[in-house]
Amino acid sequence: MSLFERFFGKKNSADNAKERLQLVLIHDRTDLTPAELDSLKDDLIATISRHVEIDAQAMQIGVEHDGRSQRLVADIPLKAARRRAKRSK
Amino acid sequence: MPAQVITITSGKGGVGKTTAVANLAVGLALEGAKVVCIDGDIGLRNLDVILGLENRIVYDIVDVIEGRCRLKQAMIRDKKLPELYLIPAAQTRDKNAVSPSDMNRLIKDLRNDCDFVLIDSPAGIERGFKNAIAAADRVLVITNPEVSAVRDADRVIGILEAEGKGPGALIINRLNPTLVKNHNMLSADDVLDLLAVELIGVVPEDENVIISSNRGAPVAFDSKSKAGQAFRNIAKRLRGEKVPFLDLDHTGGLWQQLQRLTGRK
Numbered sequence: 001m002s003l004f005e006r007f008f009g010k011k012n013s014a015d016n017a018k019e020r021l022q023l024v025l026i027h028d029r030t031d032l033t034p035a036e037l038d039s040l041k042d043d044l045i046a047t048i049s050r051h052v053e054i055d056a057q058a059m060q061i062g063v064e065h066d067g068r069s070q071r072l073v074a075d076i077p078l079k080a081a082r083r084r085a086k087r088s089k
Numbered sequence: 090m091p092a093q094v095i096t097i098t099s100g101k102g103g104v105g106k107t108t109a110v111a112n113l114a115v116g117l118a119l120e121g122a123k124v125v126c127i128d129g130d131i132g133l134r135n136l137d138v139i140l141g142l143e144n145r146i147v148y149d150i151v152d153v154i155e156g157r158c159r160l161k162q163a164m165i166r167d168k169k170l171p172e173l174y175l176i177p178a179a180q181t182r183d184k185n186a187v188s189p190s191d192m193n194r195l196i197k198d199l200r201n202d203c204d205f206v207l208i209d210s211p212a213g214i215e216r217g218f219k220n221a222i223a224a225a226d227r228v229l230v231i232t233n234p235e236v237s238a239v240r241d242a243d244r245v246i247g248i249l250e251a252e253g254k255g256p257g258a259l260i261i262n263r264l265n266p267t268l269v270k271n272h273n274m275l276s277a278d279d280v281l282d283l284l285a286v287e288l289i290g291v292v293p294e295d296e297n298v299i300i301s302s303n304r305g306a307p308v309a310f311d312s313k314s315k316a317g318q319a320f321r322n323i324a325k326r327l328r329g330e331k332v333p334f335l336d337l338d339h340t341g342g343l344w345q346q347l348q349r350l351t352g353r354k
Contacts, residue, residue, distance in 0.1 A: 012272035017275050
């Protein structure tokens with residue numbers, strides 16, 4: 001990587017390759033496209049919201065891998081009960 | 090002890106399957122093992138030219154399977170190593186001339202007659218690949234540190250797991266230490282991170298591979314070649330020996346050397 005590239009933050013090609021492969025391999029291994037992941041996220045929001053109030057905007061869902069096994073990981077922030085109580089008044 | 094049956098496969102073509110089979114066969118035979126290698130690439134045979142045995146072919150694997158000759162008649166003995174044999178692929182037939190059960194039958198007959206059977210798989214994940222892995226005790230997946238080859242290797246590793254052929258062990262072929270050093274090629278560690286399988290060897294890019302295949306004498310015969318050394322080391326690992334991985338980076342600075350000394354790298 002040249003000084004110029006370093007200065008302007010251009011990534012070297014090996015990092016590029018690795019990041020692209022990480023994403024491609026997740027989809028190859030799980031057969032789950034980004035669009036399907038989005039629709040799964042919407043379904044999850046709808047289902048969970050029936051039971052508890054969640055912060056749908058801040059919800060994160062993604063596929064992580066541990067060795068060769070894949071794991072669906074969702075981070076779903078709950079709205080504080082205090083705020084809910086105020087609003088219900 | 091019955092032979093260990095090892096298949097070398099890759100998904101993608103042109104990553105070095107045939108070269109690896111030829112060199113591992115030579116490496117094992119140099120160690121005194123009796124080795125039979127089988128060209129599984131029916132219709133596109135090449136293992137014969139890499140081993141320099143193309144002028145000795147009389148019968149091929151399809152002749153054995155269809156009963157036109159005995160197994161021994163199709164086994165071509167190497168010019169230099171009397172314990173190394175090749176069963177060539179048929180050139181005028183296609184992959185459907187052989188079935189996985191044909192392969193199982195053929196290899197059952199070979200098992201008590203040698204120490205290692207090495208099978209060169211064709212590229213792809215279709216019939217020829219299925220034939221090549223049918224009788225394997227162990228599968229080696231070979232790849233290059235390059236996006237398309239790594240992606241295909243991952244597919245193949247997934248299929249091997251699904252077929253109950255284990256996760257396989259990985260050979261990283263044609264690694265260019267200078268490109269890796271400049272962060273313009275995936276390092277062996279990067280590839281292992283991505284594929285999460287056991288590594289059995291890293292073979293550096295080496296012009297001697299082409300020179301030796303021009304001559305029909307695999308690079309494993311060349312005691313000065315780094316690639317030859319890497320293949321001979323893999324052969325030893327296949328025999329169960331513990332051989333340290335080659336240090337491919339001679340140009341490492343003081344910091345790298347210190348890291349290596351303290352076991353951090």
